[in-house]
Amino acid sequence: MPRASRVMPMLSxxxxxxxxRFYETILGGRLAYAFPPEGEPVFLTLSxxxxxxxxxxLEEKGVHGRPLRPASGHRVELCINVDDVDTTLSAxxxxxxxxxIDQPWxxxxxxxxxxxxxxxxxVAPIG
Incomplete structure (x- = not known):
């Protein structure tokens, strides 16, 4: 059976x-790849x-030919582990x-x- 070697979320x-600025400068992501490599990227990855x-x-349709946004609601949410939720929230x-809010888990x-x-x-561990 084939096995996946990597899963990476991609947002339009x-x-x-x-x-x-949100993901790199504020949350501390490190630029791993940019296309095109010179000038303003149309795609990048952050580590x-x-x-x-x-x-x-965002374009009207992706390379697959389908719209990149659902009509309403959202399809994915990201969970990002941080050192301190309250400090990150205000920053x-x-x-x-x-x-x-402290969660029961x-x-x-x-x-x-x-x-x-x-x-x-x-999210961050309590205490």
Missing amino acids: VADMAASR FGETEIGLGV LGAPIVMSA GERAAYVEDPDGNLIML
């Missing part, structure tokens, strides 16, 4: 500069430890969907929206 973004996220400029300046969690309205769950 309307404003690459705003999204890059967070051993994981990566891809950001691609982001992003719209808060759910304030920081042992993490403090909050939800924000990124510049494109994608839901981001920020």
Whole structure:
């Protein structure tokens, strides 16, 4: 049976500069790849430890020929582990969907929206 060797979420973004600032500058992602390599990228990947996220400029349809956004709602949310949820929440300046709350599974969690309205769950261990 074939086995996957890597899974990387890729988000379609309307404003690459705003999204890059959110994920790279504020959340600390490290640029791993950019296309084109010179000038303003239309696609890039950012590393967070051993994981990566891809950001691609939103077009009407992707290379697969299908629309890149659902008609309503959202299809994916990202869970990002941070050192301190409350400090990160105030530093982001992003719209808060759910304030920081201690969860019964042992993490403090909050939800924000990124510049494109994608839901981001920020989590850190309690204590």
